[in-house]
Amino acid sequence: MSARLAFYLTPVAERRKLVEFIKKSYILLDVDGYQPGGSTEEIGWWSRVQGRNALKDGCGNNAWYLASAAGTRLADPVSRGLPDLKKAWLAWPLQPEEDRKPKLSAPIQDSPKTARLTPPDGALVLRLYFSFLDAQDGGAMTPVRKTRWHTSIIESRLPGTDTLWITEREWRSMIPAAPRKGEKLPFPTTLQNRILRFYTAPELIGWNNTAYSDVRSAEFSLTVDDVTDAGFRLRLEGTALKGKEFSEKEIAPMGGDFRFLGYLTYDAGKKAFDRIDVVALGKAWGGGGEPINGTGKGPRVEYVPIYERELRPYGVGIAYQLVSGTRPADRVPPGPGANGYPGWARDAYFGKP
Amino acid sequence: MPFKLAAAFLTASLLAGASSPPDDKLPPPIAPEKFDRLHQMLLPSTDELADFWDLPWEVSVQEARIKAAAQDKPILAYFGANGSVLGAT
Numbered sequence: 302m303s304a305r306l307a308f309y310l311t312p313v314a315e316r317r318k319l320v321e322f323i324k325k326s327y328i329l330l331d332v333d334g335y336q337p338g339g340s341t342e343e344i345g346w347w348s349r350v351q352g353r354n355a356l357k358d359g360c361g362n363n364a365w366y367l368a369s370a371a372g373t374r375l376a377d378p379v380s381r382g383l384p385d386l387k388k389a390w391l392a393w394p395l396q397p398e399e400d401r402k403p404k405l406s407a408p409i410q411d412s413p414k415t416a417r418l419t420p421p422d423g424a425l426v427l428r429l430y431f432s433f434l435d436a437q438d439g440g441a442m443t444p445v446r447k448t449r450w451h452t453s454i455i456e457s458r459l460p461g462t463d464t465l466w467i468t469e470r471e472w473r474s475m476i477p478a479a480p481r482k483g484e485k486l487p488f489p490t491t492l493q494n495r496i497l498r499f500y501t502a503p504e505l506i507g508w509n510n511t512a513y514s515d516v517r518s519a520e521f522s523l524t525v526d527d528v529t530d531a532g533f534r535l536r537l538e539g540t541a542l543k544g545k546e547f548s549e550k551e552i553a554p555m556g557g558d559f560r561f562l563g564y565l566t567y568d569a570g571k572k573a574f575d576r577i578d579v580v581a582l583g584k585a586w587g588g589g590g591e592p593i594n595g596t597g598k599g600p601r602v603e604y605v606p607i608y609e610r611e612l613r614p615y616g617v618g619i620a621y622q623l624v625s626g627t628r629p630a631d632r633v634p635p636g637p638g639a640n641g642y643p644g645w646a647r648d649a650y651f652g653k654p
Numbered sequence: 655m656p657f658k659l660a661a662a663f664l665t666a667s668l669l670a671g672a673s674s675p676p677d678d679k680l681p682p683p684i685a686p687e688k689f690d691r692l693h694q695m696l697l698p699s700t701d702e703l704a705d706f707w708d709l710p711w712e713v714s715v716q717e718a719r720i721k722a723a724a725q726d727k728p729i730l731a732y733f734g735a736n737g738s739v740l741g742a743t
Binding site (some may be wrong): 304305308309313320323324326327328329330331332333334335336337338340342343346347350351361362363364365366367368369370375384386389390393401402403404405407408417428430432443444458459460461462463464536538540542546558559560561562564578579580582583584618619620622628629630631632633634635636 | 679680681682683684686689692693695696697698701702703706707708709710711712713714715716718719720721722723724725726727728729730731732733734735736737738739740741742
C-alpha cells in the first residue's frame with residue numbers, strides 16, 4: 302500500500318509526468334520481501350543495495366531504493382513518498398561504467414527457498430479489489446474514502462488488492478459437455494474453500510486470522526445463464542457465513558456474512574474463459590485490524606476498517622476480475638502465499654481435489 | 655444490529671432490488687441488473703491508480719539488472735516487507 306500511496310499522494314497532473322519520467326529513465330522493480338529471487342546472485346544484489354545480510358535479516362522493509370545494476374545504492378532509502386528521482390538521474394552518468402553496465406548472465410537458481418512463486422501451468426489469474434463500504438446520510442453503500450497512511454488517516458480510497466489462482470483442473474471442471482440454459486453445475490469445492498478462506502477479508506491489514514477463516518455455512522452454485530454459438534455464460538451465486546456471529550459485547554470474535562454473484566463467459570473458439578467477474582457484498586466485524594493508537598493494547602475498536610470508535614459491523618465489497626496474466630504485475634503470488642502464513646502454504650491454498 | 659447499519663443494508667437491499675427477512679443473517683441477494691454497476695464501483699478508477707499495475711514493473715531481480723545494464727539506467731526498486739507490493743500488501 303505504501304508504494305501505491307507514494308504515487309497516489311502525487312497530484313494527478315504531476316503523477317502523469319512522474320510516470321513518464323520513470324518509464325523513460327528507470328527500470329522499475331518490485332522486490333518481494335518473502336520470495337525475492339531464487340539465486341544467490343540476486344540475493345547478493347539486494348544485500349549490497351540494502352547494506353546488510355538480507356538473506357538472514359530479510360530484505361523487505363517497505364522502502365524505495367535507487368541502485369545500479371551492479372548493486373551500488375544511489376540514494377538513501379525512502380519509506381514515505383518517493384526518492385529524488387531527478388537528482389539521482391542527473392548524477393547517474395558520474396557512476397563508473399562497470400557499475401552501470403556490469404556483465405550479467407542468467408543466474409543459477411540455487412536458492413529455491415527464496416524463489417519467486419509463479420502461477421501453476423494453465424492456471425487462470427484473477428485480481429481482486431477489496432473496499433470497505435458505508436452509507437453516507439442513509440444513501441447507497443459506497444466505498445469508504447479513508448486510507449491509513451502510517452499512523453494517520455487520509456481522505457482517499459485505495460482498494461486492497463490480491464491475486465487469486467484458479468487451477469486448470471478447476472476451470473475445466475466448470476465446462477459442461479453440452480451446455481443447456483438453466484443447467485446446474487457444481488462449483489469446485491477447492492475453489493470455493495479458497496475464496497472463502499483467503500479472499501473475503503482484507504488480508505492486507507492483518508485479517509489473516511484463522512478464526513475469521515472458519516466457515517459457519519456456505520453454498521455456491523453455478524447455472525448456465527446463456528448459450529450461443531460463440532460459447533456460454535455461467536452465473537455464479539453464493540452465500541457464506543464466516544467466523545463468529547456478531548456480538549456488541551465482544552470485540553475479539555471476527556466474522557462476516559456475504560452474498561456472491563458473478564458471471565463466467567466461455568469462448569468456445571478459444572476454448573477458454575475470457576471473462577470472470579464476481580462481486581461479493583456483505584458485512585464483517587471484529588477486532589482483527591491493527592490498532593492505530595500505537596499501543597497494541599486495549600479495546601481494538603479504533604482500527605482500520607471504519608476508522609471510528611464505534612463497534613459495529615461494516616460493509617464490505619469485493620470485485621474479482623479475470624486478468625490476462627501476461628503483465629508481470631499480475632503474476633505475483635497471492636497474499637496467502639506470502640502474507641501472514643509461514644511460507645507458501647501450498648496445500649492449504651490449493652486444497653485436495 | 656445497530657440502526658445505522660440496518661438502514662445502510664436496507665438501502666443496499668433496495669439497490670440490489672430484493673428484500674430479505676429482517677432476521678436474515680445474510681445481506682440481500684445481488685440483483686443481476688445491478689451487477690455491472692456494482693462491479694464497476696468496486697474497481698479502482700484511474701484516479702485511484704487503476705493503472706498502477708500497468709507500469710513497466712519488473713518482478714525478477716536479475717531481469718531488471720540485465721535490462722538496466724543494457725539500457726544504461728538506474729533501478730528504482732521497492733522492497734515490500736510483506737511480500738510483493740503488486741499483490742496483497
